[in-house]
Structures are given as structure tokens and as C-alpha cells.
Amino acid sequence: MEKSRSTEAILPMTSVKSGSGVEVAPDVYCYTNQIVNLFFIGNPNVSSDYILVDAGMPRSADKILQEAENRFGPDHNLKAIILTHGHFDHVGSIIDILEKYPVPVYAHPLEFSYLKGITNYPQPDSSVEGGLVAKISKAFPAEAIDISAHLKELPADGSVPGMPGWQWIHTPGHSEGHVSLFRKAGKLLIAGDAFVTVKQDSLYKVLTQKKEVCGPPVYLTTDWRAAWESVVKLTDLQPAIAVTGHGKPIYGSALAEGLVDLAKNFQKKAVPSHGKFVDR
Numbered sequence: 001m002e003k004s005r006s007t008e009a010i011l012p013m014t015s016v017k018s019g020s021g022v023e024v025a026p027d028v029y030c031y032t033n034q035i036v037n038l039f040f041i042g043n044p045n046v047s048s049d050y051i052l053v054d055a056g057m058p059r060s061a062d063k064i065l066q067e068a069e070n071r072f073g074p075d076h077n078l079k080a081i082i083l084t085h086g087h088f089d090h091v092g093s094i095i096d097i098l099e100k101y102p103v104p105v106y107a108h109p110l111e112f113s114y115l116k117g118i119t120n121y122p123q124p125d126s127s128v129e130g131g132l133v134a135k136i137s138k139a140f141p142a143e144a145i146d147i148s149a150h151l152k153e154l155p156a157d158g159s160v161p162g163m164p165g166w167q168w169i170h171t172p173g174h175s176e177g178h179v180s181l182f183r184k185a186g187k188l189l190i191a192g193d194a195f196v197t198v199k200q201d202s203l204y205k206v207l208t209q210k211k212e213v214c215g216p217p218v219y220l221t222t223d224w225r226a227a228w229e230s231v232v233k234l235t236d237l238q239p240a241i242a243v244t245g246h247g248k249p250i251y252g253s254a255l256a257e258g259l260v261d262l263a264k265n266f267q268k269k270a271v272p273s274h275g276k277f278v279d280r
């Protein structure tokens with residue numbers, strides 16, 4: 001991902017929370033890598049085995065694996081990677097991680113063409129309304145990666161490999177094959193970018209990670225109707241805790257009320273007033 005080298009120079013890639021993590025359940029650890037979150041699933045008091053949900057920013061493999069060692073010890077044992085979707089900030093370090101740990105990678109088949117090097121992502125919509133990050137998003141790498149040798153479809157029965165008790169839910173809109181992960185016990189939701197808790201289009205909020213329930217990041221969301229339906233689907237689950245691709249974990253009434261409000265006022269709160277993916 002040579003392209004991203006120049007990206008880093010101009011993007012506010014490091015948020016205040018960078019390089020730290022928060023445990024939202026004994027077996028769910030949310031690690032912030034620059035501007036994106038990834039999740040270590042597994043209880044270090046029980047086993048050094050773990051699952052990674054998403055794979056962070058480009059050139060962060062050493063940091064991610066160091067975090068794995070900090071949490072699971074020197075014998076930390078990655079079993080699989082689950083992808084919420086394939087945008088560059090969620091697969092950035094996956095090739096480097098797979099070189100050291102050649103594990104299966106599970107994703108929704110609708111995301112496969114981006115993960116097999118067949119289709120590049122749509123060029124991010126830098127004309128979309130929404131401030132500085134949207135304006136500079138044309139510098140985001142959109143080139144597909146090829147991890148065909150590792151790629152497997154998420155099981156059709158909704159189960160999540162290596163994550164007993166969890167189910168995957170198809171939540172398209174931000175990308176075609178976007179999925180969220182939900183565990184009934186504790187009503188814990190990993191929402192990916194179906195919604196996020198920091199408004200990505202505001203530089204100030206990216207830097208301070210002010211927490212609120214927001215629509216998916218605007219600059220790559222290609223189908224706003226599907227994105228809305230996905231938010232409604234996740235609202236109906238009535239999650240007690242949610243972790244998202246960007247921003248801090250959110251829970252309780254801030255989550256419940258925030259989701260209901262976003263679902264009700266999606267057009268006003270999430271959909272940009274103009275942009276090439278709007279009204280398609």
C-alpha cells in the first residue's frame with residue numbers, strides 16, 4: 001500500500017485515543033489504531049487464543065501484534081480474522097499480519113471482489129457535504145487488496161467462526177458486504193461502520209472523539225437507503241453496548257436514544273445534502 005504513505009502526511013491520522021484500548025467485556029477488547037478501532041475477541045484469563053475483528057490502518061501490524069502480546073502474552077495465538085468490511089482503514093495491516101499468522105479471513109461474499117484484487121473501491125466522494133475529512137478523502141487508497149488464499153465466506157447460518165454465541169448480520173449501505181456482529185448475552189454489538197460514534201466529517205470531532213451516535217462515514221458510503229435500513233435493523237436489536245469502527249464505545253441511554261434518534265431522523269442526521277452517492 002505504497003499509496004498510503006502520502007495519505008498519512010496530510011490526514012489527521014492520530015486521534016487523542018490512539019494506541020490505547022478499552023475492555024468492554026472480559027473477552028472483548030477495543031483497540032484504537034490511529035483513527036480506526038479493531039477488536040480482540042477472547043478472554044486472556046482463559047486462553048491465549050483470540051480472534052481479530054478488522055485489521056487496522058496500513059503499516060500498523062507491529063503495533064497490533066504488540067497489543068496482542070500485551071493482552072494475551074508471548075504465546076498469543078491468532079485463530080482467524082473477521083472483517084466487518086474491506087475499506088483500507090479496516091484491512092490496512094492484514095497482509096502483514098497474514099504473513100506472520102496465515103489464518104483464515106472471514107467476510108461477506110459481497111465484499112470479496114474488493115478482497116481478491118478484482119474491483120477497486122468506488123473513488124471516495126470528495127464532493128460530498130461534510131467538512132475537511134470528506135474534502136481530503138480523495139487521497140484515501142481505493143485499490144483492492146488480494147487475500148484470496150485466506151478468504152472464506154462467513155457461514156450461511158449466521159454463526160461467527162471462533163466466536164461462539166455471536167451472530168453476523170448483513171448491514172449493507174456503507175459497503176455492499178458490510179456486516180455487524182452481535183452477541184445476545186450482554187447485548188453487545190460490533191457495528192463496524194454501519195454507524196459510528198464520532199462524526200468523521202468533522203476534524204474537531206475526529207481529534208477529540210466526542211461521543212455520539214452518528215451515521216456511517218459519508219465519504220465512502222455508497223447506498224444511503226440500505227445504510228438507513230441497516231441502522232433500523234441494528235436499532236431493533238436494542239444493543240446495550242456498541243463498539244464501532246470509529247469513536248469510543250457507547251452504552252446505556254446514550255446508545256439507545258442515539259440509535260432511535262438516528263433511525264428516525266436518518267435523512268437529516270446522516271445523509272449529506274449533496275454528493276455523487278446521494279439520491280442514487
Ligand SMILES: [Zn+2]
Binds near residue numbers: 085
Ligand atoms: Zn468503512
Ligand SMILES: [Zn+2]
Binds near residue numbers: 036090217245246
Ligand atoms: Zn472505517
